[in-house]
Amino acid sequence: EVQLVESGGGVVRPGGSLRLSCAGSGFTFGDYGMSWVRQAPGKGLEWVSGINWNGGSTGYADSVKGRFRISRDNGKNSVYLQMNSLRAEDTALYYCARTFLAAAGLVGWFDPWGQGTLVTVPS
Amino acid sequence: DIQMTQFPSSLSASVGHTITITCRASQGIGTYLAWYQQKPGKVPNLLIYAASTLQSGVPSRFSGSGSGTDFTLTISSLQPEDVATYYCQKYNSALGLTFGGGTKVEIK
Numbered sequence: 001e002v003q004l005v006e007s008g009g010g011v012v013r014p015g016g017s018l019r020l021s022c023a024g025s026g027f028t029f030g031d032y033g034m035s036w037v038r039q040a041p042g043k044g045l046e047w048v049s050g051i052n053w054n055g056g057s058t059g060y061a062d063s064v065k066g067r068f069r070i071s072r073d074n075g076k077n078s079v080y081l082q083m084n085s086l087r088a089e090d091t092a093l094y095y096c097a098r099t100f101l102a103a104a105g106l107v108g109w110f111d112p113w114g115q116g117t118l119v120t121v122p123s
Numbered sequence: 124d125i126q127m128t129q130f131p132s133s134l135s136a137s138v139g140h141t142i143t144i145t146c147r148a149s150q151g152i153g154t155y156l157a158w159y160q161q162k163p164g165k166v167p168n169l170l171i172y173a174a175s176t177l178q179s180g181v182p183s184r185f186s187g188s189g190s191g192t193d194f195t196l197t198i199s200s201l202q203p204e205d206v207a208t209y210y211c212q213k214y215n216s217a218l219g220l221t222f223g224g225g226t227k228v229e230i231k
Contacts, residue, residue, distance in 0.1 A: 037167075044223075044224050045161075045167065045210055045212075045222040045225075047221070047222065050220070102155055102172075102215075106214070106215075106216075107220060108214045109172040109212065109214060110157075110167075110212075111168075111169035112166075112168075113166045113167050115166060116166065
C-alpha cells in the first residue's frame, strides 16, 4: 500500500522557521516527483512546491518563493519543506503528495496524499 | 497566470440524480486537468486526470470531459457517500499548478 506520512508541523511565531518531513513507503520513492499542497482552515487547496525525482528541478508558488525550500533524500524515502520567515497567512494543513508527470518535465496530478501536518502561525 | 473558475460553488441534489460541476480556465489548457474529491475531514482523493481518464478504483458513475477552457465533472446516480467538496486542478505549466475554488456537494 502506498503511504505518505507527514511530520514536523506545530505552532511557530511570525518570522520563525519550521521544517516539514514526509516519509513515503509502498512504492519506489526515487521514481516519482513529490509535492507539497496546503489548505488553510476552511479554505481550498493551494499548491506550494514540487520537486522532481532526483531533486534536480524544483518549483514554488509565488506566495512562498524565496521563503520555502523543498528537498528530498531518496535514500531515506523522504521529502522535506524548509519554511522560513513564516507569516500568519502560512497557517494551513500541509499535505505531501506523490506527483505524476503529464509529459516530459511537466508536473501533473497528485496521488496519493498524506494525512497532512498542521502549521499554525499566530497573527 | 491562468485562473481556474469552478461553478457552482455549492449544490444540493437528490440521491440517484445526475449532477455536473464545471471548471473553466481563463486560457486554453488542452486536457491538462485533474479532479479531486475531498470528503469532510478527509484527505483529497484523485478522481480523474487528463480531463477524462478515470483513476483506478474510482466508481464508474464519475466521469470527466472537456478540453481547452471548459471542463465538466459528472456524477451520475448521486450516492450519499459522494457528499464532498470537488476541486479541479490544471497542470499545463510548471508555472503554477492551480486549483479551482471547489464545489461543495450535498444531498437534498
